Amino acid sequence: MVISRSECETLDEQDPLRDFRDEFTLPPGVVYLLGNSLGALPRRTAARVAHAVESEWGLHLGASWNTAGWWDLPQTTGDRIAPLIGAGPGEVLAGDSTSVNIFKAVTAALPLRPGRRVIISDLDNFPTDRYVVEGAAAALGDYEIRDIGTADGALRLEEALGDDVAMVLLSQVDYRTGASHDVAAVTAQVQAAGALMVWDLCHSAGAVPVDVSAADFAIGCSYKYLNGGPGAPAYIYVASRHHDDVRNVISGWHGHAAPFDFEPHYRPADGVRRFASGSPPVLSYTALNASLDIWERVDLRALRAKSVALTSLFIDLVDELCPGLTLASPRDADRRGSQVSYRHSDGYPVVRALVDRGVIGDYREPDIIRFGFAPLYLRHVDAYDAATTFAEVLSKELWRDEQYQRRLTVT
């Protein structure tokens, strides 16, 4: 073995982030490798949410729009996310879902490039990104979507860029393979072609270094590595240089310049606040803010170092224990997010057999087995245990058991 379990224990003792694991509730007897899908529950969250329910809502009711800061949650929460993605104060607004924010970003970006009628979309991107681009383009009318991707025959970005391109939407980290873009280089390439760059940070923020400061827009969710809870508020980043020129087409009263003056017509608030629309789901913001308390203390460079260590360790072990298995993720850590994926034609039953043995990964069509490594609460021994269990399931072909073939409704 490239490393022993006791050597992994030693690495965990030396881990500068080791104490963060105690901040989380994790199910007993489980190695949870789906922090890239739904982050674990911070221990402090339950009490914070209970306080919001029982005191802020139950006792103080509508006064809490002022006294508990409910009204400003989209901005205050956004300002806490900003340092995690390389944005400045006043450039990030938290709210709505990722899909709604993609819609806002696309419909805000396109009018900034009048005369350019092409949107570059990525066939490898998470489906909602592509689907929402289609809806936004159809709504605004007369736009062409030009697909790029890594599949054979698909256009590459450099081939697709031209003086007809208004904007490009890409994910920093691929949700299936974990492959990571060079954000600075791609942003520069897109902007050099006169187009606007919109980044999806769902699979990168909270796990790998993110710096959107040169980009035009970005969106992301907070329920994966940021541990904000199921369906927690998403966020939108709008570079401050665009603030005076952009419109939010979902022009609700929370984004109005003077919402309580009840003016007859819409007048956008200054700054990123104009991207607010309706009332914020306070309980979901409260859970997210409990998690952001933890993030304030995280050294993001140590986080990245641990992410690389865990994913590299897992890859090395699987290389040794499962020869011939196809790694879908980049072997070069510089090109990889905090996720390791493999290709297997029976990926679905393999994942079900793993889950049955306490290793929680997931499956994505057509043949991808995903393991997410959330560096805040995972240990080197978790990577070790996951790799040895994975090897056992594959070498003994435990996944051939009939019970694992049956599809569950949602995976």
Add this chain to the structure above:
Amino acid sequence: MVISRSECETLDEQDPLRDFRDEFTLPPGVVYLLGNSLGALPRRTAARVAHAVESEWGLHLGASWNTAGWWDLPQTTGDRIAPLIGAGPGEVLAGDSTSVNIFKAVTAALPLRPGRRVIISDLDNFPTDRYVVEGAAAALGDYEIRDIGTADGALRLEEALGDDVAMVLLSQVDYRTGASHDVAAVTAQVQAAGALMVWDLCHSAGAVPVDVSAADFAIGCSYKYLNGGPGAPAYIYVASRHHDDVRNVISGWHGHAAPFDFEPHYRPADGVRRFASGSPPVLSYTALNASLDIWERVDLRALRAKSVALTSLFIDLVDELCPGLTLASPRDADRRGSQVSYRHSDGYPVVRALVDRGVIGDYREPDIIRFGFAPLYLRHVDAYDAATTFAEVLSKELWRDEQYQRRLTVT
């Protein structure tokens, strides 16, 4: 006095809905007349939310998308709201904010009437309705907004309707005055002109009878009379006869026909599910569903009778105790929601003086004092106590105290 406090106590003893008050946590020593803004906390909500946090999320994590029904929350929650608004199963989807749902409804409605380029909007409507219509019209392009209203010189609906009108958006109950439209008559009038009718139910659902079954679209919030919690998921109703023809421009993966097939292009789900966009904020849905457990047991006719009784009692008492005060709400109960409003040029300090004495109403520009009567948890003695305190504040001019003149940030 038209009625004594002890007579009010007798009415409360005879109230068929009296036991519902025990379902709610209400701040001690307060008459809460802002259920039309933020509904009170159901007692059962805290435990339900805690279970969602600690068990569904904390212990079961992503498996809860299946096992706890998270994935289907927009539909299952919508189906529980449907009977409260006269809609059928599969016609209501819960999610997003009211503003986002207005945007979805407007952008879905307009393409159903090609060639008609006018949207009728109501200057008396809650601002976000008007603001979002402006944003949606600008996004789709080449639409005219024709304003109606009750102000001197404003167009009336019958004057504004014509064969160029694509849709009309009105609120069933006016947020300032509590005046109520005849939904059936207005819907018929609009549809006879060939236009689509979209109702905003924010200030009616859960307080007055609602029947949108003849309408084309409706939207509403669940945090007012429905007691779903601050910023709880809103909802959209789409008449089933339109389901095959409408598009959701915010075409996210949750509204896809086969979301886990990860198809390259958007293909809408059948029925109202296509109006889903992104991941649902689960904790906020959980709070709403706790409240909907209560609503399943409410006799809506008894609810309406009590609403009329409470608001009429309050009006009668204020008539007697505050002669000369201008009632802004209709005196005819058939034309009134569950809210009573008065006009007062110093409305803001009056409300602050009332709040200081435990009567929680609010103020809306330019001169409206609002009292909402949530019939599920208010008593006749509450109406009595509120009226006598209101009379004391006005007759003794207690509102002139300097402390009440200062504006709070949000009211």
